Amino acid sequence: MSPLPDPLLAICPHCGAANRVPAARLSAHPVCGKCKQALFTGAPLAADEAQFDRHVGKGELPVLVDFWAEWCGPCKAMAPAFAAAAKVLEPQFRLLKVDTEAAPILSQRYQIRSIPTLMLLRGGREVARTAGAMPVEGIVRWVRANG
Numbered sequence: 444m445s446p447l448p449d450p451l452l453a454i455c456p457h458c459g460a461a462n463r464v465p466a467a468r469l470s471a472h473p474v475c476g477k478c479k480q481a482l483f484t485g486a487p488l489a490a491d492e493a494q495f496d497r498h499v500g501k502g503e504l505p506v507l508v509d510f511w512a513e514w515c516g517p518c519k520a521m522a523p524a525f526a527a528a529a530k531v532l533e534p535q536f537r538l539l540k541v542d543t544e545a546a547p548i549l550s551q552r553y554q555i556r557s558i559p560t561l562m563l564l565r566g567g568r569e570v571a572r573t574a575g576a577m578p579v580e581g582i583v584r585w586v587r588a589n590g
Contacts, residue, residue, distance in 0.1 A: 447535075451503040454537070455480065456488045459497055469534040485530045487538040492546050495539060499564050504537045505590050507582075510550065510560040512543045518559045521576035528582040536586060563589050 449466040453473070460477035473482045487509065490498065499506050509525050511518035522540075529538040543550040543558060553562060553569070563571040563586060571589035 448503050452501060453482050453504055454498045454502040455482055456484060461501055483534040485533055487525055487529045487540045490539040490541055492549055495541060495549055498537055498539060500567050502537060505563060505565040506537045506539060507532065507586055508539045508541055508562045510541050510543050510555045510562065511558055515558050517576040521559050524577060524579040524582055527579040531583050532586055536590065
């Protein structure tokens with residue numbers, strides 16, 4: 444795992460502004476310089492294509508993405524575990540949820556063939572992927588092993 448830049452760019456989950464945050468201040472509940480809301484909420488962000496591209500392409504935090512769909516039983520079963528993982532993994536990782544029905548272009552771009560699929564991206568590039576529902580401990584362990 445390569446170290447994060449210091450300071451790094453963190454994208455605001457509320458307004459999308461890029462914020463420079465010293466690595467030592469990530470855990471100090473930083474707020475957005477533009478909208479003054481928390482940069483880290485301890486919850487996954489439901490992302491459309493534009494938000495995804497902003498967090499993955501502009502932000503410098505590693506991004507964990509849950510590709511899911513409303514009709515998918517295992518996806519819905521894993522949702523609470525993914526939300527709990529956000530409380531553990533933030534602020535070192537940004538967690539996004541991408542609804543494959545609402546964002547089919549992202550599903551095609553990353554060739555998502557089954558859901559739920561977890562994908563870890565660092566520096567805009569995919570570094571790991573796994574398919575299937577996992578408990579919170581499995582998600583955290585997998586991210587830390589691959590992040």
